[in-house]
Amino acid sequence: MNDMRLTERVVTETAKMTARGVQVHYGTNHALKDVDVDILDKTVTAFIGPSGCGKSTFLRCLNRMNDTVASARVTGRIEMDGQDIYDPRVDPVQLRAKVGMVFQKPNPFPKSIYDNVAYGPKIHGLSRNKAELDEIVETSLKKAALWNEVKDRLTAPGTGLSGGQQQRLCIARAVATSPEVLLMDEPCSALDPIATAQVEELIDELRAQFSVVIVTHSMQQAARVSQRTAFFHLGHLVEYGETGHIFTNPSDPRTEAYITGRIG
C-alpha cells in the first residue's frame, strides 16, 4: 500500500450531521443495525466495507433518499446542525437541496449541459434573473473542474460527454444548489483511472466548502481522499475514526481482516 498518502491532515472537529441508533429495515430484511456516526464539517468521510454491508443504505438515510423506496423503514435519530431530519416538519425535498448526492453511475439528464446544472437552482428559485443563473452555472462547473472543457458547448447534450466528464457534470449539478453536505455513492466505480484521479482531486478541493461523504469499494481511494473512515460489516458500524488510524492501527480485528484483504 505504498500509494496511500497517510499523511496528517487538517481536521475540524465540529459535527455537521450526527446519527444515533439508526436502524434500517427493507421489508423483513434488517439492513442497518444501530449505527452511530458523526459527520464532521469540511471533512471527507469515507464509508468502506464489503458489498451488502449497509454503507450505501446509511448514505441514503442522510438525505432521506430511502423515502422513495416503499419498503424501507428508518428508525433512530439523524440530526443536521442539531435539527432532526426525520422530523415531520422537515420537507425531504428541501433537505435534499442541502444534502446533495452523486451516484455510482453518472446520470446526467437528457438536457443540455447548461440545463443540467441549472436544474436545481431553477426548481429552488435560487436566481433572480438569467445573469445570476449563468453565474451559478459557471461557478458550479468551475467547482467541478469541468468549466474549461465545456464552456464553448454549454448547449450540447450532457449525455454526449465522456464518462468522467458526465460524473463531474453530476457533481456540478449537485454543487449548484449550494449544499452543505455532499454524498457520493461510489462515484468512481464506473470511471477509468484518469477520470477517477480527476474526481478524487476534485473531492479534495470540495472539502474546503462543505463536508463530503463518500462510499467506496477501493480502500486506496478511501485512504487517498478521506480524513475520516467508517468500516461497515453485515449492517454494523464496526469501527469509525481518523483515516490514518483505521488503516495503520485498526482496533477491531474485523477491520484489520478487511483492509488486509482477508474478508470482503
Added chain:
Amino acid sequence: MSLGLLLLLLIALAALGYVAGRQRALAAVRGDARDLHSLPAYYGQAVALAAAVPGLLVMVVWLITQPLLVERTTLSLILTEDIGPGSSRELVMADIRRIAEGMGVLVATGAANEGEIAALATQPDALKDRLAAVNVALAAPISAPVAQAALVYRQSMETGQGAMAAAVLAVAVAGFLLALWRVTPAFRARNVVERVVQVLLIAASSLAILTTAGIIFSLLLESWHFFQLYPARDFFLSLTWSPKFGGGSDLGLWPLLWGTLYVSVIALLVAVPIGLMAAIYLSEYASPGLRAIAKPAIEVLAGIPSIVYGLFALMTVGPFLRDWFAQPMGLGDSSSSVMTAGVVMGIMLIPYVSSLSDDIINAVPQALRDGSYAIGATQSETIRQVVFPAALPGIVGAILMAASRAIGETMIVVLGAGAAAKLDLNPFEAMTTVTVKIVSQLTGDTEFASPETLVAFALGLTLFVFTLGLNVLALYIVRKYREQYE
C-alpha cells in the same frame, strides 16, 4: 396424386431423414456424440431439411407456373371469333376452368368415366345437362370449342399434377440421399442448419416487404386507370364530391380529406391528453396493486370492436351532443356530427396512447429519477422536467400511431358522422371521411371500370401517402430527439 398427400409424403420423408441422419452420425462415431462436430440432432435436422426444402421449392414453382402454361395453350385453342360479344378472354377462361372442374366432379362422383367425359366434350348441350346434374351450373350454353378446350385443360392439368408429384418426390429423395451421404463426423451440420434458418428468416422478412410492394403496385395501377378516366386536376383541386351513377360526377378529394383530418384532430384532442395523463398516473403515482388492475382495465377499451364504439356514437354520444350542445348553441340539429365521431374515436384511442406511453415512461431509467430527487425536486417536477422529456420521442411515436389509426378508422365515422361529404367548419355538422367513401364507392352496383368505382383506389392511395408521411415524420422526430438525448 393430390397436393395434401404429396405434402404428407414430404413430411414423412423429412421425419425419416431426421431419424436416419441422427442414426448415421451416431453410428459413424460408435455412439460417442463428443466426437461429432455438432450435436446429433443437428445432423438429423440437416438431412430433414435437405429432403423437404428442395422438394417444397420445386412444388411452389410448379404450382405457380403450371396454370400459366396450361392456360396459355388452352386459350390458343379458342379463336377470336369464338368469343361472343360482351365477353372476353378472361370470361371464356373462367368458363373453361369451371367446366373442367365440373368434369372432375363427374369423375369423382362416379357419374362418368374418362371415356364418357371425352365423348361428352363433343356434345356441349349434353355436357351442360350432365354438369347441371352435379350442381355445376353454367349461365350460357357451352360452345363446342370451349368444351374441347375444357377437356384439353383438364387433361393438361392432370398430367401436370402427376409430373409435379414425380418431380417433387425425385428431388426430395435425391436431397435426402445426398445429405445422408454427406453425414460424417466432420460435417458441420450445425452451421448448415443455422444457415438454412437464416435464409428462412430472410425469406419471411422479404415476404412482408414484397407484399407491401405488391399492395402499393396494385393501388398505383388502379389509380392510374382512374386518372385515365378522370382528370387528376379535378380530383386534387375540386371542392365538391358528388358521384352520380351514370357519369358526370364531381369527384373532388377535399371534402373527404377535410372530414378525415377534422375527425382525426378531434379524436387526438380527446385521446392524447387523457391517455398521457392516465399513463403518467399509472407509471409514476399508482401503487403496484392499483396498477395491476387499472392497466388491464384501460386496455380492455382497445379490445372493443370499433363497430361497438360506432353504436355507442349513434345511440348515446350523438343524441347527447345534439341535445346539450348543438341545439342550445344553434349549431345544427343533426345527431351525426364530426364531434360525435371524433369524441368516440378519441375514447377508442385512449388505450393506444396510454398503454404505449406507460411502457415508454417506465423504460426511463430509475437513475434519472433518483438524480432529480437527490437535487430536491418533487415528484411532479421530476416527471415534467426529466422523465417526460426523456420519454418524449417514444410518446410522439405513440401519438402518431394513434393518428394513423384515427385516419384509417371507418365504422365509427359511418355511424357517428354520417356519409355526407361536406366542407364545413361547424363541428356539429355531419361530414364523412376518405375511408367511408372508399367503402361506399366499392360496394355499389356500378360497373367496375367506371371512375365512380375506381376513385376508391385513388382515395386509398391518397390515404396511404398520408399515413406514410405521418410515419416518416414520426421516425424523423424520434431520430432527432434521440440524437439530442443519447
